[in-house]
Amino acid sequence: MSMIEFHNVQKYYGDFHALHDINLTIDAGETVVLIGPSGSGKSTLIRTVNGLERIQEGKLIVNGQDLADRKTDMNRIRKNVGMVFQHFNLYANKTILENIMLAPRLVLKRPEEENKKIAMNMLDRVGLADQAPKMPAQLSGGQQQRIAIARSLAMKPKALLFDEPTSALDPEMIDDVLNVMKDIARDSSMTMLVVTHEMGFAREVANRVIFMADGRILEDDSKEKFFDGQPSNERARQFLSKIITH
Numbered sequence: 001m002s003m004i005e006f007h008n009v010q011k012y013y014g015d016f017h018a019l020h021d022i023n024l025t026i027d028a029g030e031t032v033v034l035i036g037p038s039g040s041g042k043s044t045l046i047r048t049v050n051g052l053e054r055i056q057e058g059k060l061i062v063n064g065q066d067l068a069d070r071k072t073d074m075n076r077i078r079k080n081v082g083m084v085f086q087h088f089n090l091y092a093n094k095t096i097l098e099n100i101m102l103a104p105r106l107v108l109k110r111p112e113e114e115n116k117k118i119a120m121n122m123l124d125r126v127g128l129a130d131q132a133p134k135m136p137a138q139l140s141g142g143q144q145q146r147i148a149i150a151r152s153l154a155m156k157p158k159a160l161l162f163d164e165p166t167s168a169l170d171p172e173m174i175d176d177v178l179n180v181m182k183d184i185a186r187d188s189s190m191t192m193l194v195v196t197h198e199m200g201f202a203r204e205v206a207n208r209v210i211f212m213a214d215g216r217i218l219e220d221d222s223k224e225k226f227f228d229g230q231p232s233n234e235r236a237r238q239f240l241s242k243i244i245t246h
């Protein structure tokens with residue numbers, strides 16, 4: 001079953017053509033890694049999936065709903081599709097536990113006791129149950145990002161989008177966050193679309209690797225083909241050789 005389908009999608013910012021004729025299907029449970037040079041449209045593409053950016057042409061079906069249709073209920077999309085950003089965006093004046101409980105309480109009307117239980121389970125899953133009473137500023141960047149992931153998980157989404165989740169972190173914190181993401185990727189019920197240049201993550205858990213440049217998808221390969229064979233596209237090959245040697 002497909003979770004995300006792009007059919008001839010075009011996205012413009014004013015006159016600027018940011019996404020060119022995107023065709024892409026991601027099945028439920030897949031982990032797809034999106035790479036490409038700066039400005040190639042990776043963020044734009046994933047932000048269209050939960051309606052943070054609107055598309056101008058084509059069809060974009062997410063969890064069975066067409067996002068190009070103005071009648072589509074965006075709140076329902078956002079309940080099912082979580083997003084983790086480069087900067088964690090935690091509420092600074094709320095405890096870690098409150099950060100996680102807030103959206104399920106307000107959006108899902110989840111009863112308080114159940115909400116707390118699920119929040120604690122999610123904190124446990126990211127290895128930070130003991131941090132529940134603290135404030136975000138008391139945690140390291142890597143811990144804050146794991147809290148942001150727990151917060152997304154607490155909504156029990158069907159899909160999670162990650163936009164460069166480790167690129168604002170000190171190097172020593174990156175593995176802790178990637179390990180949490182790998183654990184989620186191995187859960188076959190979760191669909192993940194991840195913008196990252198962490199190729200170790202891609203090699204270990206991705207089903208597919210997609211290469212974008214200039215707003216276009218130039219390569220969409222299984223991880224085996226991408227890493228062990230050779231991407232067919234010359235720019236993808238060059239990009240891969242640069243990020244792997246650096």
Ligand SMILES: Nc1ncnc2c1ncn2[C@@H]1O[C@H](COP(=O)(O)OP(=O)(O)OP(=O)(O)O)[C@@H](O)[C@H]1O
Nearest residue numbers: 013014016018036037038039040041042043044045
């Ligand atoms: N709100 C906006 N208004 C106008 N142009 C935008 C806007 N957001 C992005 N763009 C442009 O769209 C193009 C794609 O940007 P996008 O952020 O999607 O790229 P990216 O591949 O995620 O880059 P990076 O790796 O640097 O984050 C860039 O040329 C960018 O300048």
